[in-house]
Amino acid sequence: MTTTGRSVRAERRAETRERILVAAERLFAEQGISTVSNRQVSEAAGQGNNFAVGYHFGDKTGLVRAIMRRHAEPTERLRERYLAENGDVDDLRGWVTCLVRPMTEHLAALGTPTWYARFTAQAQTSPALRSFMVEEALTQPALRRISAGLDRCRPAAPEEVRRERADMIRHLIVHTCAERERALAEGGPTRRASWEATATGLIDALVGLWQAPVTHRRSGGDT
Amino acid sequence: MTTTGRSVRAERRAETRERILVAAERLFAEQGISTVSNRQVSEAAGQGNNFAVGYHFGDKTGLVRAIMRRHAEPTERLRERYLAENGDVDDLRGWVTCLVRPMTEHLAALGTPTWYARFTAQAQTSPALRSFMVEEALTQPALRRISAGLDRCRPAAPEEVRRERADMIRHLIVHTCAERERALAEGGPTRRASWEATATGLIDALVGLWQAPVTHRRSGGDT
Missing domain, CATH: 1.10.10 (Arc Repressor Mutant, subunit A)
Known part of the structure; x- marks a missing residue:
């Protein structure tokens, strides 16, 4: 040939x-x-x-991984840019911004309609795919820096509570974006006019969530 | 006959x-x-x-409604009980408790495995079913009282931000419960040992989320 x-x-x-x-x-x-x-x-x-x-x-797992990687790369580049721009900021809002805006900017850059947020929401319902996503995240240095930065903002919180809140942050980002993506695709109303404004709403809420006081285990042991 | x-x-x-x-x-x-x-x-x-x-x-919508109602009734009874018990409490944590614990107690009462939390998560991805759920919620007096109570805790927040945060509360409760339900059904590890402790973690986080300061619309108009 x-x-x-x-x-x-x-x-x-x-x-x-x-x-x-x-x-x-x-x-x-x-x-x-x-x-x-x-x-x-x-x-x-x-x-x-x-x-x-x-x-x-x-196989199907290989296909799912290829879809994830296709989005993970540009999103990680955006995280690097945010970290570089916010290099001197080491406060909670700065870390949350570096976590949220790369996702919403990537979605905005793809144009309407997108399927990535809903795809991610579906992938998270599979424990096997979710552990794969966690593994992949560990290979992304910017995401790791952000995650460590968030942890440093709550040094006194028990490890298990920080992991639980990290799950909640994941749920909030993914499902807020997926709901907006679906509304855009179907021509329905959206809560905010842009992905940028959606990110602002998410950042405000997540800062409050991450800072919220922790009810400690009662001696009776219900928690 | x-x-x-x-x-x-x-x-x-x-x-x-x-x-x-x-x-x-x-x-x-x-x-x-x-x-x-x-x-x-x-x-x-x-x-x-x-x-x-x-x-x-x-039709299928009739079937989905019947499943929803089957759970909505006992959950609303639990909300009434919580409201009666917390009748003299009119603070944020009290309202969030009345919102979260009836859901987790209903799930705990069903025993393991359950499918209700994952069913609700699936139903929420359909805009048509979601509006039906909102309509149904309006017919539940205890749920309406709780929702109004929450709103009274943020009188200065713009209506659109309260609706956005209400969406976030819904996402957090439903997906935290769905993820735990799936882990229980599949014998996987769970973040917390009980539904009661899961509720405590959710209540702590939601109180912080609902109180979080709101970034106001910039004059440039990005929000």
Whole structure:
């Protein structure tokens, strides 16, 4: 095969991968990850070959990981930019801003409609995919710095409470964004006019949540 | 038909309804409401007749409403009890307690496994079902009193911010409970040892969220 032939083939391969990723993200976002088959994804991506997902991504987990990584990279770049810009700020609001705005800016940059926030909400309902997301997060230095910065703002809170609140922050960011994304996609009303304003509302609320006093274990031991 | 014949028939009818409700709640919780067909529900409920859902509940919306009401009634009774017990308390923590504990106590009373929290999380992803849930909430006097009580704790906050935070409270309660319910059902680890302790963690966080200062609209108008 000539060099040109090989590069045309590589280009087609990349195009097919891209088409599968886009179709899968949408189907997973709208219908849930466990309920959509690889065959449905291949069909929605216009692939005559029902084994296209297997050929390009191995299995469904490989496909889900590829969708996550596709968004994780630009989001991590935005986090790095926020950290650089806020390098001299080491307060709670600064860390929460560095956590929230990269997500909403990435969504804004994708244009309307998007499926990424709803896809993430669906992925979080699978314990296996959620642990994979936690693992992936550990490979992102900016996200780790932000997470450590948040922890430093509550040094006296028990570790278990900080982990519990971190879960709550994740729920709030993901489901607030997913609800707004769905409303935008369906032409319904939204609480705020822009992703930027949505981030402001989230940051205000999360600062309060992270600072909230902790009720300590009663001696009776209910907590 | 004799009176006995009629009552046997009514009893069987009630049993079939109950079986359909239980099967549907589980399927909807695990797979999503839009992806599960009435036929799948009928089969899972052991009904030879694929029209059983239609016969007993009209359509899928009727079925979803019946599942919601089945839980809304005992939860509203618990709210009334909390309001009566906390009748002289008119502070934020009191209102948040009256909002959170009836949900976690209802889940605890159902025993493990439950599907109700995950069913609610799925129902919230449908704008149509969400508006129905809001309508239903208006018919529950205790829930309305709690909601008005919360609003009175932030009289100066703009209406739109209170509605946005109310959405956040809903997300936090539903998804924290759904994640715990899933972990219990699958034998995985949970953040807290009991539903009671889960409620304590939620109440602490929600009090902070509801009190958090509001960043006001910049004159540039980004919010």
